[in-house]
Amino acid sequence: MYTIHEAFLKAKKRLADAGIADAGFDAAKIIEKHTGYKRHEILLYGEKPLCCPDDEFWSDVERRAKHEPLQYIFGKWPFFGLDFFVGKGVLIPRPDTEVLCEVAISYLSEKPSPKILDLCAGSGCISTAILKNVENSTAVCVELSDDALYYLKKNIDFHGLKERAEIVKGDVLANETLDSLAFDFDAIVCNPPYINSGDIPALEPEVAEYEPITALDGGEDGLLFYRSAGRFLPHLKSGGFAAFEVGAGQSDDVSRILENSGYRDIFIKKDYAGIERVVGGFSK
Structure with a gap:
C-alpha cells in the first residue's frame, strides 16, 4: 500500500x-x-x-x-458558492458564467416574486444560483438533452428547489417549445452554444472529446443561437430583460443582433478576467 x-x-x-x-x-x-x-x-x-x-x-x-475533466471524475463541482452534480453529457459550470448570475440577481433582487426563464439550462447552475439568492423567485428551466436533464433535475432536488423550479424538456429554438412557455417572465437568462463549429476540434481534449457538442457548437460563426433572440422577446414582461453569455470577441455582434431584434438599453458586462462576457437588453 x-x-x-x-x-x-x-x-x-x-x-x-x-x-x-x-x-x-x-x-x-x-x-x-x-x-x-x-x-x-x-x-x-x-x-x-x-x-x-x-x-x-x-x-x-x-x-x-x-483527459477526462476533473469535474466529471469528482461528480460534483462548485459554482457561485454552491455544489452541482456534473458528469458526461452536461456542460461543466465555469467561473466565467458567474457574472451572468450576478447580473440577473442585481436586476431581480428588488422585484417581488420574479419569474425567470432559463434557456439551455444544462446543469441548472444559473437558475439555481439566482433562486438561492433572490427571495420568492421562481424559474422555468428548458433543456433538450436527456443527459443534461438528469443532472438538472438532480441539482434542483439537491438544492431544495423542486417547488420553485419547473423543468421543461424541449428545443428552445422550436416553435412547439416556445409556444408552450408563458409570456410574463421578468428575466430570461441563457448560456447558449457559441463556439464556432470549425474551432471545436482544436479545443483542449477535456472539452472537445468529453463535453457535449450540442452545448458548444454555435454554428459557422458562433452566432447561430443569438439570431433567434427576437423570438424570446414576447415572453418578457414590459421592462423585463434578457441576458446571454457570449464568447470572447462576440459582444459587439450580439449587441447589434439584440438591438435589431427589438431589445432596448443594451448592456455589456465583463467577467473576472476583463472579457466582455454577458450581453443583454430590455423589453419595451
Missing part, C-alpha cells in the same frame, strides 16, 4: 507524462477526493497510508490521464 505522499508523487508523474498541464494540482485533487486531505496537508499527513481501495484511486488517475 502506498503512503499518501507516495501516491501523490506517482499520480503527479503519471498525469504529467500524459500531458496534463497542471499535474500537481490534479493529482492533489484526486488525493483529496479519496482521503479528504487538501494539497497543503499532503506533506503534513503524507506518511499515512492511502486508506482507500487502490483500484478506485488509480482508476481516477487513469481517467484524468485520458
Whole structure:
C-alpha cells in the first residue's frame, strides 16, 4: 500500500507524462477526493497510508490521464458558492458564467416574486444560483438533452428547489417549445452554444472529446443561437430583460443582433478576467 505522499508523487508523474498541464494540482485533487486531505496537508499527513481501495484511486488517475475533466471524475463541482452534480453529457459550470448570475440577481433582487426563464439550462447552475439568492423567485428551466436533464433535475432536488423550479424538456429554438412557455417572465437568462463549429476540434481534449457538442457548437460563426433572440422577446414582461453569455470577441455582434431584434438599453458586462462576457437588453 502506498503512503499518501507516495501516491501523490506517482499520480503527479503519471498525469504529467500524459500531458496534463497542471499535474500537481490534479493529482492533489484526486488525493483529496479519496482521503479528504487538501494539497497543503499532503506533506503534513503524507506518511499515512492511502486508506482507500487502490483500484478506485488509480482508476481516477487513469481517467484524468485520458483527459477526462476533473469535474466529471469528482461528480460534483462548485459554482457561485454552491455544489452541482456534473458528469458526461452536461456542460461543466465555469467561473466565467458567474457574472451572468450576478447580473440577473442585481436586476431581480428588488422585484417581488420574479419569474425567470432559463434557456439551455444544462446543469441548472444559473437558475439555481439566482433562486438561492433572490427571495420568492421562481424559474422555468428548458433543456433538450436527456443527459443534461438528469443532472438538472438532480441539482434542483439537491438544492431544495423542486417547488420553485419547473423543468421543461424541449428545443428552445422550436416553435412547439416556445409556444408552450408563458409570456410574463421578468428575466430570461441563457448560456447558449457559441463556439464556432470549425474551432471545436482544436479545443483542449477535456472539452472537445468529453463535453457535449450540442452545448458548444454555435454554428459557422458562433452566432447561430443569438439570431433567434427576437423570438424570446414576447415572453418578457414590459421592462423585463434578457441576458446571454457570449464568447470572447462576440459582444459587439450580439449587441447589434439584440438591438435589431427589438431589445432596448443594451448592456455589456465583463467577467473576472476583463472579457466582455454577458450581453443583454430590455423589453419595451
